Amino acid sequence: MTRFDKLSASLRDFGLDAVALNPGPTLTYLTGLRFHLMERPVVLLFAPGQPPAIVLPELETQKLVGLPFDVTPFPYGENPAEWDAVFRRAVHSLNLDGKSIGVEPRALRLLEFRYVKGGAPEASFPDASSALARLRICKDQDEVQKMRRAVQVAQNALEAALQNFKVGMTEKEFAAELTVQLLRHGSEPEMPFSPIVSAGPNGANPHASPGGRPIVRGDLLVVDWGATVDGYISDLTRTFAVGEVEAEYRKIHQIVQEANAAGRAAGKPGVPCADVDAAARTVIEKAGYGPYFTHRTGHGIGMEGHEEPYMRGDNLQLLEEGMTYTVEPGIYLPGRNGVRIEDNMVITQDGCESLSDMAREMRVIE
């Protein structure tokens, strides 16, 4: 069964006549094609039983040469005034007006949406995220192998970067050093995200950007980083002690480490995602730090940094073999310091496995 066949089946199950996709993981998963998301719209239209149509800039058409499936190109030139007519032709070629055309609201921009809608004013555009997530949510062996390599590259890179760590470096400097090592160790240049390197008060912000403050003794240092290998990513976090740190920081590190272990142990086929969240969260709540764990326990991972399934307390979705996700509990003490420990998991036939194995114990660097 080709990936387009899987898509056709999923669209039928969800009552959708077609999908309209812009550049991103779903389009790449289906076609192998990669485009930058830019001011020139690119849209793939697919309706079961017909070759897909793709609207794209003339200067991108070379990418279609040698594809292992039929696709009808609708190229356009540099003048945006022409684009509307080209989109209309593409939409009409698949006879999509009045149909139910699924879209990905997290990916599709108004730019592409308005052109597609221009060609199909009577169509409806329901959210097809679930129909599409289903295609990619269970990874095959080949995909897991790529993720395993992305984890290995990331771990090796951080180990190398730590050899060059010096107290007094700024967060930005260590982030740049880590990025260099990620590339040296084999990550693709399109990384899943820029490494988060946050120390001291900045570490209390789970989504901090690296800043210009020097990393000093007494800080906890949160490093949240990942690599890309063959389009698949890793997303890990470790927290280090810079020299001697306060007793409470050692304590919260220990609690988060136990929460991470409990979260990692909880996954197996048939278990709801909510149970993974609960396993990690309970450890932190019992220790009295519940209010300081301000986010869900994890998210799916694969071609995207955040994808289904989400490890959230209200998510009753059942885990299945091949699902891959993060376990990343944390404790954040506002204005002081934070701890997060994150691993990448895969559900196996009868349990789960952590793709990452870098030591989780609090390591002192200086």
Added chain:
Amino acid sequence: MTRFDKLSASLRDFGLDAVALNPGPTLTYLTGLRFHLMERPVVLLFAPGQPPAIVLPELETQKLVGLPFDVTPFPYGENPAEWDAVFRRAVHSLNLDGKSIGVEPRALRLLEFRYVKGGAPEASFPDASSALARLRICKDQDEVQKMRRAVQVAQNALEAALQNFKVGMTEKEFAAELTVQLLRHGSEPEMPFSPIVSAGPNGANPHASPGGRPIVRGDLLVVDWGATVDGYISDLTRTFAVGEVEAEYRKIHQIVQEANAAGRAAGKPGVPCADVDAAARTVIEKAGYGPYFTHRTGHGIGMEGHEEPYMRGDNLQLLEEGMTYTVEPGIYLPGRNGVRIEDNMVITQDGCESLSDMAREMRVIE
């Protein structure tokens, strides 16, 4: 005049009551705030005369601490079922229903759009790109200085990477080496784009991705790369000869070099963008290679890799002091090789200046 004051004036001129912005350059330009674009929607709503409202995840609210302007936060928790109500409250707080709410179709996703529209079902959502582009299109001295540094970092990085070039490296290997050097020389990790390194037949594709083919003697090597400094970017291209190359390749390099010089010379205040395109294009057409120059001559540049003004034959927009843009003519011989030479320009009081000065003559590397 603050940037929000400029925005208020521009909205009035374009007959807009408000704007809805998701994370991206416009939001960062106005507020200094940076967010990753992810599955959790973030939207800033602004209507003149009122503090802006921002809908964002609870765990991102720390970023609002210490902002130099009033903003009303509408934070939400982890359960997407709650988000709709939070968006409604934010939209109602500014009394936006029935109003004309400008949007950026190239940035705003259906995700954010549908939540905003949920709170303002009677509003209209016209394209505010022009009203917003006007804010950022003329750079002040501080912005030009950042771009100058982004150019310098890029040039130094390529020079360093070339020292490590070896015939037989793959495009991907040289792209990784260049990325490492960009970071070492001071680029922020969020680069404007992954370097394009394309040799031989791949160089005939203006938007190629680096591939696994070794770069061999006789190839032209196109390197299209840039750096980010303080949120501003550079975007340059140089084409090298790998050892001895065919006479026709030397010839097209010479033609493109002349086209680049003509395009660089054409800009000054009051001149239409179309004239810059025509200046470069005429050189290539006169040499008989017109059909092989398949894209516009350039695009605006600043916080984004592609922004207004566009150097296109049909663009009658007049250049003004402080506008910054690329001049990047090329000749692409399908299946064989390509040449592109790209510089970054700024319009001065009475002419223009190239921010980039790396030698443009065909340099032989081996």
